Amino acid sequence: MQRTGAAPPIDVAYGLMITFVLGVEDLANTRFALSPLHETLLSLRVLQDPGLSALHLPWRRSVLGGLAPLDTGLLMSLVARRRTLPDFLTPTPACFAPSFEEQLAAVRRVPPARVRHDLRLTHAPDPLPEALRDAVTGDDAAVAELRDALCALLRQYWKVAIEPMWPQMRRVLEADMTYRARQLALGGARLLFADMHPNLRWHNGELHIDKMISSHRVAAFGRGLLLLPSVFAHKPAPPVSPDVPPELVYPSRGVATLWESTGESAxxxxxxxxxxxxxxxxxxxxxxxxxxxxxxxxxxxxxxxxxxxxxxxxxxxxxxxxxxxxxxxxxxxxxxxxxxxxxxxxxxxxxxxxxx
CATH class of the missing domain: 1.10.10.10 (Winged helix-like DNA-binding domain superfamily/Winged helix DNA-binding domain)
Structure with a gap:
């Protein structure tokens, strides 16, 4: 699969900051969750640009052959040039570990107006890819049809690329959460975020996320903070829209060992x-x-x-x-x-x- 576009490396080209303002109640409501749908969407970035992480090359090679029956043009149109992804396709997990089907059902309930808004915001300031343009500029029925087509396509992709390895991935993610929970218990929020990623900084009740493509502040107002460890995230990834409650996808520990068990020597x-x-x-x-x-x-x-x-x-x-x-x-x-x-x-x- 070809890398799209010829833009400079995103991590160097942008240096803006997103800030989450967290009060005492928000820290008390900080929680972890697993999201198979987040992982499915984030893996698309590795397919688009294998240079993001050499660690995932064994996985990428193993799934490429199975993608032939899928509409990869529509699938890859979800990844913007800046590597952002539509928020409506990554709904907040309703429980600690929802199933892929439960999360996909939530996506199918998203109103067409939000689908249209999120797709445009994801690709801005660039124009929408051709695979999305006609539906997004059409009426609500056309947008709803696109939303349902994306759900069906993502389900096919999940079956081929993620589901076979999900048990192993889940073990890695849960091990990371165990470690992070211990850090939080030992040293509070400062220790929790200290070694999560160099782009994260905790200071005076605010979590600063550096090297973003936009700049805004999100006050939690008692809604808490949701933390989602990810196998495929190469850096912290908050929602694109400031209207979404505070949540943060971050790179999980232990990813280097994930694909070892898939080798022929095992x-x-x-x-x-x-x-x-x-x-x-x-x-x-x-x-x-x-x-x-x-x-x-x-x-x-x-x-x-x-x-x-x-x-x-x-x-x-x-x-x-x-x-x-x-x-x-x-x-x-x-x-x-x-x-x-x-x-x-x-x-x-x-x-x-x-x-x-």
Whole structure:
């Protein structure tokens, strides 16, 4: 897929700033979420310009062959020359981890007037691409038809390019959120944003996002701040429009390891060797932690005491095989990317039976 346009590098050409003004209530309402639709849209920028990140070249090579049946002209028209994307196609997640279909349903409900506004704002000051121009300049029925066509196209693209790798991507994103939550607990907002990206700066209740293509201030007014770690984001990405409540997509940690498991040299673990390495109790725990679970729930499923489970979880966490994050009064554990690779092919031997 060709790189479009011959504009200078965007990160150098623009040096404006977007600022989020956050009060005490907004910091209390700061939360994290996953967005499969955000990742789907952001991946289009890597397809358009592979130079954005060499880390994603294995992924890009693996998906290009499957895009032939898709209308790639319409798909790539969503990425502006400045690499901005339409806000209406990245709705705010309604919960911690909505499904792709749930988010796409929200897009289908967007009024034509907003679709028209967001597409024009995304590409401004450039003219709309030909693939969008006729529909956007038409009546509401034409805009609604374009919106639905984009939803159908994005669903096809998701199936080919993102869904097969979404479980691995989700592990990386959740590991990042675990780390960030710990930073917030240890040092507040200043430590949370300290190493998120060089373009971010926290000062006197304001989050400054540098090297943007526009400049404006957004007061949260109690709406909080939504943080969305991303595999495909190469720098912080707030909404294009200042009318959208404060949210920030930022580059996730751990992306460098994401595509390692797709290599031909990756081999499945020997189930018997896994049990020998970890011991049967810890291997069974690792098998259960495909989803986030608390110590009490793990103990219930294994029919043992929570203290027995806690001992094994401490070891698994110390060796990097599981991640943990606090959710209210509970601590939830989940397999890390390393734990996933260790478990590959070992499920048959690691049956979940009582007794630890």
């Amino acid at each position: 081999s499945a673990a020997d189930p018997r060797a896994l049990v020998s390495l970890l011991g049967a109790p810890r291997a069974r725990l690792l098998g259960l932690l495909e989803e986030p679970l608390s110590t009490v729930e793990l103990a219930r499923r294994l029919r043992v005491t929570p203290s027995a489970v806690s001992q094994h979880l401490r070891v698994l966490h110390a060796t990097g095989l599981v991640n943990r994050a606090r959710a209210g009064r509970q601590v939830l554990y989940r397999r890390s990317a390393l734990g996933d690779r260790l478990m590959a092919g070992a499920d048959e031997a690691v049956s979940v039976s009582p007794g630890t």
